[in-house]
Amino acid sequence: FSIGNFENDKASYIYRRADEILSNMRLEAEVKVINNQIEQKQVYDIIRFESKNADIVFAGIPEINASNEAEFVEKTNKLLHEIGTVVLLKASSVFKNLTLGVNKNQEALVGITTREFLSFKSLDIKSSMHESLNGAMDEFSTKIFENYNRTFQNYTFNQKDFFAEFLEKFKVEVDESLSNLKHHFSSLPANRVNRFIVNYHHILFNKLNKLFADFRIEHFDHLRTLMETVIAEFDEGLKPLWKEIPETVVLSFQREAFQPEKNDSLAFKIFKKRKLSYTKKPVIPVSFPLRKYLSDLQLAVYDKFLDTIGETAIETVKFLIKFQNFLKSLSLVFDNFRKLAIDKNLSDSKIDEYRQTVFKQFNEVELLLDGMCQKVTAFFKNSWIKEVNDFIEQTENLKSVYYFERKKTTASQLKQLTQKLSDVGVPYFSNLSLLINAGEAENYLLQFNSVVNAEMNEILIQTDSLLKNELLNNIEKLSGNLKTMLQAKKQGEIPYDKMMPDIEVLSKRMEMINNASIKRFKRILRTLPSEITVMEETRFNDFFERQFEEIKTVRVAFLQMIEFLTDNKIFTQINRYRTDLLESITIQLNQIKEHYRLFLFSLDEHVKVKPEDKTSVKDFLNEQILKVSEAKNQIIEDFKQYTANITEVKSEISGQTTLYGLTKFESNLKHYIYV
Numbered sequence: 001f002s003i004g005n006f007e008n009d010k011a012s013y014i015y016r017r018a019d020e021i022l023s024n025m026r027l028e029a030e031v032k033v034i035n036n037q038i039e040q041k042q043v044y045d046i047i048r049f050e051s052k053n054a055d056i057v058f059a060g061i062p063e064i065n066a067s068n069e070a071e072f073v074e075k076t077n078k079l080l081h082e083i084g085t086v087v088l089l090k091a092s093s094v095f096k097n098l099t100l101g102v103n104k105n106q107e108a109l110v111g112i113t114t115r116e117f118l119s120f121k122s123l124d125i126k127s128s129m130h131e132s133l134n135g136a137m138d139e140f141s142t143k144i145f146e147n148y149n150r151t152f153q154n155y156t157f158n159q160k161d162f163f164a165e166f167l168e169k170f171k172v173e174v175d176e177s178l179s180n181l182k183h184h185f186s187s188l189p190a191n192r193v194n195r196f197i198v199n200y201h202h203i204l205f206n207k208l209n210k211l212f213a214d215f216r217i218e219h220f221d222h223l224r225t226l227m228e229t230v231i232a233e234f235d236e237g238l239k240p241l242w243k244e245i246p247e248t249v250v251l252s253f254q255r256e257a258f259q260p261e262k263n264d265s266l267a268f269k270i271f272k273k274r275k276l277s278y279t280k281k282p283v284i285p286v287s288f289p290l291r292k293y294l295s296d297l298q299l300a301v302y303d304k305f306l307d308t309i310g311e312t313a314i315e316t317v318k319f320l321i322k323f324q325n326f327l328k329s330l331s332l333v334f335d336n337f338r339k340l341a342i343d344k345n346l347s348d349s350k351i352d353e354y355r356q357t358v359f360k361q362f363n364e365v366e367l368l369l370d371g372m373c374q375k376v377t378a379f380f381k382n383s384w385i386k387e388v389n390d391f392i393e394q395t396e397n398l399k400s401v402y403y404f405e406r407k408k409t410t411a412s413q414l415k416q417l418t419q420k421l422s423d424v425g426v427p428y429f430s431n432l433s434l435l436i437n438a439g440e441a442e443n444y445l446l447q448f449n450s451v452v453n454a455e456m457n458e459i460l461i462q463t464d465s466l467l468k469n470e471l472l473n474n475i476e477k478l479s480g481n482l483k484t485m486l487q488a489k490k491q492g493e494i495p496y497d498k499m500m501p502d503i504e505v506l507s508k509r510m511e512m513i514n515n516a517s518i519k520r521f522k523r524i525l526r527t528l529p530s531e532i533t534v535m536e537e538t539r540f541n542d543f544f545e546r547q548f549e550e551i552k553t554v555r556v557a558f559l560q561m562i563e564f565l566t567d568n569k570i571f572t573q574i575n576r577y578r579t580d581l582l583e584s585i586t587i588q589l590n591q592i593k594e595h596y597r598l599f600l601f602s603l604d605e606h607v608k609v610k611p612e613d614k615t616s617v618k619d620f621l622n623e624q625i626l627k628v629s630e631a632k633n634q635i636i637e638d639f640k641q642y643t644a645n646i647t648e649v650k651s652e653i654s655g656q657t658t659l660y661g662l663t664k665f666e667s668n669l670k671h672y673i674y675v
Contacts, residue, residue, distance in 0.1 A: 044079050057086045126389040132249040133395060136290060140245060141388050144301055147237040148380055151230040152305070156312055156373045158226055162219040163319065163369055166211055171362055173207045174330065178358070181337070182351045193341040198454045201334040205447040206527070208327075212440045220429070227309075227425045234305060235418060242298065245291040252283045257398040268402055286401060293391075293404055300387045302417045308380040309424055313431060315372045320435050322365050324442050329361055331446045335453060342461065434553060438534050441558065444527075445657045448562060451524045452570065452657075455517035456650050459574065460643055462513045467639060470501045470509070471585070475592065475632040482599055482625045486618070489603075496596055503586050510578055521566055530559045562657070569653060577645045584638040588631040595631070599624040 034046055051057050080086055125141050128134050177200050185193050258272040275284050333354050340346040394400045478499050533555050602621050 044075060047079065048082055052083050054084055057083065059086060059088060061088050124385055124389075126392045128392045128395060130249070130251045130395060133251060133288075133290070133392065136246055136249055137388060137392060140241070140294065141384070143241050143244070144238075144384060145381060147234060147241070148305070148308075148384075149377070151234040151237060152308065152380075153373065153377060155223070155226050155230045156376050159223055159312070159316070160369060160372050162215065162223065163316075164366070166215050167323070167362075167366060167369065169211055170208060171359075173204060173211075174358060174362070177204045178351060178355050182348055185341070185346060185351075186348070190341075190344060193346065194338050194454070194458070197334060197337045197341060198450070201331070201450055202447060202524075204330075205443060205450075208443050209440065212436060212443070216433075216436065220433070223432075224425060224429050227428065228422075231309075231421055231425070235302075235421065238298075238301065242291070242295060245294050247289065247291050248287050249290045250285045251288045251395060251401060252285055253398050255282050255284055258284060264399075268399070271402060272398075286398070288395070288401060297387060297391065299413055299417060301384065302414070302421055304380060304383040304387065306417070306421055306424060307383060308376060309421075309428060311379040312372075312376050313428055315375055316432065317435060319365070319369050319372060320439055322368050324439055326361050326365050327439075327443060327446055330358060331450055333358055334450065338454060338457070342457070434534055437532055440529075441532050441534060441556070444529070444558070448524060448528070449654055449657055451521060452653050453650060455520055456570075456574075456646050459513055459517050460646055463510055463642075464639065466506070466509055466513070467635070470506060472632060472635065474499050474501065475628065475635075478592070478596065479625055479628050479632070482596070482621075482628065485599075485603060486621050486625070496593060500589060500592070503582070503589060506585070507582050510582065514574055514578060518571060521570065525559065525563060525566065528559045528562055530557075532556050532558045565653060565657065570649060573649045574646065577642050577649075581638055581642045585635055588635050588638075592628050592631045595624040595627045 032050070034050065047057070047059075125138055128137065181197065181200055185196060188196055255276070258276050260269050260272055264272070275286070278284075336354065337346060337351070340350055394404060478496075481499075533553050599621055602617055602624070
């Protein structure tokens with residue numbers, strides 16, 4: 001088992017760590033560390049020399065920059081023809097630390113990366129004035145951090161990998177959806193493009209719901225079991241460390257430190273005097289019971305590990321919130337596609353432009369996920385280093401050593417903390433489940449809001465088209481007909497009933513438009529869950545501070561609330577505003593009919609009246625034509641108000657159909673009902 005080492009002073013550590021890894025993997029092998037700090041040989045050159053007679057070589061396929069693909073293939077092919085059988089691996093997290101074909105700057109070793117072996121070189125342990133303490137504390141701190149890397153880091157990488165798999169699958173679905181949209185929209189009739197976009201949007205939502213469900217089925221129990229395992233392994237790995245600590249170390253102080261001071265206690269003065277009398281040397285040794293005092297850190301290491309699990313939860317929340325925000329942005333992109341389609345401005349270039357925006361946001365989500373493990377590990381490392389440095393600081397002067405402040409960890413405290421640690425998986429996965437619930441709920445709500453926006457826009461578009469074609473254009477024709485008759489000074493009457501629509505027919509046509517959208521509302525309701533359990537809003541808001549305390553949840557009657565909003569807000573309001581619009585149109589049509597009657601009657605009189613009266617009659621006739629146009633304009637204004645009312649309903653529904661908006665609405669509704 002050969003390992004290339006670019007830092008020669010780490011050889012002994014690498015030997016020991018490699019033995020531990022092989023032992024954990026239940027493999028027997030001879031470890032050979034190849035020191036390469038001075039010669040700086042290329043990795044392939046080391047493989048050629050060290051592995052030329054090997055029966056089989058296992059190595060991983062590294063991440064390769066696009067510009068280096070050809071070079072990698074050429075060099076790798078050449079190497080493979082020069083040595084024996086090679087198995088190239090690119091698989092699960094088990095093989096994450098196996099790499100091949102990268103240089104020193106990418107921290108690669110033959111077989112195992114230096115990230116695994118040398119992750120402790122950046123431990124910023126404070127350098128003590130006591131050489132003996134430096135070595136002991138460095139070894140002790142490294143083993144603590146090794147224990148973390150060997151156990152809990154395995155969990156964080158697995159969780160990250162599972163979410164990355166989830167994200168990658170969704171990315172593929174989004175890419176496919178946008179590609180299909182681009183491929184098909186130009187071949188569709190203009191009146192079908194909007195519906196086509198809405199359908200693709202809903203298909204994407206449904207695929208995401210399936211991904212959430214698959215994540216629970218495939219990974220949730222695995223992660224729960226893995227966390228329980230690594231916590232137990234972390235605890236088990238700590239136990240022998242305290243026995244490996246030296247019983248005592250000798251601390252060295254300058255002779256001046258033993259000079260008596262005014263505020264010294266009598267016992268401290270006697271201690272100093274005795275030490276001074278023993279030797280005349282400038283440096284005086286003091287025995288320090290290291291194991292006894294380091295036992296104080298037992299509680300600290302469990303405490304910091306518990307905090308680290310909490311930090312893992314926080315980083316997970318940040319990722320899920322970022323993902324939810326991405327979903328909202330994606331929903332807006334499809335809304336923009338619909339608006340562009342309505343305005344007949346949708347094009348391949350527009351879709352490509354939005355696609356770039358979508359995948360830029362996707363990359364931001366992936367970047368946050370990629371940094372999760374490093375952030376969690378850094379949190380544990382920094383927390384632990386602070387504890388160690390605080391300990392070392394207490395050994396800096398003689399008085400602190402003599403009156404060393406012990407935290408006096410009791411067995412019961414340790415037992416309580418280890419029990420809390422073993423129980424932490426329950427709230428962790430309860431929270432994770434609730435967060436995924438929230439993601440699913442937001443996805444359903446985005447889907448519902450998308451339908452609301454699309455269908456209410458459809459109502460406005462079709463109603464606008466109906467009024468223009470069946471009413472406003474005919475009123476304009478009527479007005480033009482009246483002007484022609486006035487100029488000709490004789491009737492060229494088109495019967496009013498043939499020109500103007502029947503208000504009952506118009507009402508039924510508008511009702512049919514509304515009912516078509518209502519059916520589509522009903523269809524989306526069938527996909528919603530009856531209820532969903534999520535964190536209480538106040539609990540979610542202070543999650544970053546409290547993490548695992550008092551997991552308060554609320555069960556939202558999801559489907560019931562959406563149905564209530566649909567029936568009592570959307571349908572009721574739309575029907576009311578439609579009725580108001582029709583009443584206004586009826587009033588204006590009755591006025592137009594009266595102006596039309598007066599015009600025809602006055603036109604007959606216009607022929608018969610005396611010349612001196614013709615001007616006043618003509619003015620009256622023009623006034624009737626003007627009032628017909630004013631009635632048409634009033635109908636246009638009434639439709640604008642109808643549009644504003646429908647838009648207001650959309651905004652109101654959008655505000656209430658957020659997860660916690662729905663929760664508040666439900667509680668207010670219950671209060672209203674029961675009061």
